[in-house]
Amino acid sequence: MGAPEFNPSAPMNPSPQSSPTFRDKLFTIIFEADTRAGRRFDQWLLYAILLSLLVVMLDSVESISRRYTATFTALEWVFTLLFSLEYLTRLYCARRRWRYALSFYGLVDILSILPTYLALFVPELDALLAVRILRMLRVFRVFKLTAYLAEVTLLAAALRASRRKIMVFLSVVLMVVMVMGTVMYVIEGPRNGYTSIPVSIYWAITTMTTVGFGDIAPKTDLGRFIASLMMLMGWGTLAVPTGIVTTELAFTQRRSAPTTRVCGECMTEGLGAADNFCRHCGAKLPPYQADKPA
Numbered sequence: 001m002g003a004p005e006f007n008p009s010a011p012m013n014p015s016p017q018s019s020p021t022f023r024d025k026l027f028t029i030i031f032e033a034d035t036r037a038g039r040r041f042d043q044w045l046l047y048a049i050l051l052s053l054l055v056v057m058l059d060s061v062e063s064i065s066r067r068y069t070a071t072f073t074a075l076e077w078v079f080t081l082l083f084s085l086e087y088l089t090r091l092y093c094a095r096r097r098w099r100y101a102l103s104f105y106g107l108v109d110i111l112s113i114l115p116t117y118l119a120l121f122v123p124e125l126d127a128l129l130a131v132r133i134l135r136m137l138r139v140f141r142v143f144k145l146t147a148y149l150a151e152v153t154l155l156a157a158a159l160r161a162s163r164r165k166i167m168v169f170l171s172v173v174l175m176v177v178m179v180m181g182t183v184m185y186v187i188e189g190p191r192n193g194y195t196s197i198p199v200s201i202y203w204a205i206t207t208m209t210t211v212g213f214g215d216i217a218p219k220t221d222l223g224r225f226i227a228s229l230m231m232l233m234g235w236g237t238l239a240v241p242t243g244i245v246t247t248e249l250a251f252t253q254r255r256s257a258p259t260t261r262v263c264g265e266c267m268t269e270g271l272g273a274a275d276n277f278c279r280h281c282g283a284k285l286p287p288y289q290a291d292k293p294a
Contacts, residue, residue, distance in 0.1 A: 024286060027093040030086075031262040034290035045086065052079040080116040087113065095264045103267050158249040165244050173237060177204040180230060184223060192219045210234045261288060 020028075029037045052075075059065045059072045087109045094100035101110070181201035188194040193216045194203065203216045207230045218224045261271040265283035273288050 162248040208234045
């Protein structure tokens with residue numbers, strides 16, 4: 001057999017895997033929090049979100065807002081520009097930009113900065129109730145806090161795993177309140193405030209959840225007896241979903257430690273450290289990067 005032909009265009013030492021690009025490194029820092037740089041980025045972003053929420057809350061107090069109007073306006077623009085830069089950077093890093101833009105956190109990002117920009121094009125901002133309400137969308141920033149907490153990822157996984165059990169439980173509760181509401185409509189009737197079956201079901205829900213607004217109350221002895229039984233049932237009803245989620249939470253935590261690993265294709269969060277492919281879309285994942293906390 002002859003010697004293999006020499007190809008001058010081939011690399012001298014081909015590596016089995018290409019080194020990550022600047023965009024890949026930036027993706028790891030911004031979308032994940034298991035590296036030292038990622039944790040620092042998330043920490044500073046958390047501080048910025050909390051401060052911006054504090055500004056929004058103080059700005060809603062009329063006496064404080066009237067005194068520090070210029071300061072609050074300047075701070076709001078600082079936070080808006082900061083979050084705008086973060087949003088554009090996330091779009092740059094995401095392989096599927098529209099998928100990120102239409103994701104939950106993508107919509108939260110745009111809703112948290114959009115009102116400030118819209119205020120530039122709407123004169124007499126304080127005179128328009130609709131625009132004032134739109135400005136309050138800035139509190140959507142609070143939802144961004146959950147994206148950087150590993151404990152929230154763990155809790156979300158437990159809720160997803162127990163959703164079928166919870167749905168079955170809620171179905172049983174729904175049947176109980178429908179039956180008991182219908183019974184109370186027959187027993188109490190319109191003369192005691194139970195004007196229809198939907199109104200009676202509303203009473204059954206408030207009673208079984210131990211809320212008890214008091215706008216409708218049974219007047220007959222039999223109605224009060226049924227109401228007492230529903231109140232006692234309500235205590236047990238509130239404990240069942242808590243036990244389901246707690247049990248699933250223990251199993252989820254035992255199976256695998258939560259990570260902030262994100263798929264760049266479908267933006268699925270909380271992927272396992274040992275995963276080579278995304279469990280949602282099947283895309284190949286880059287090597288997992290994680291550092292020990294400083």
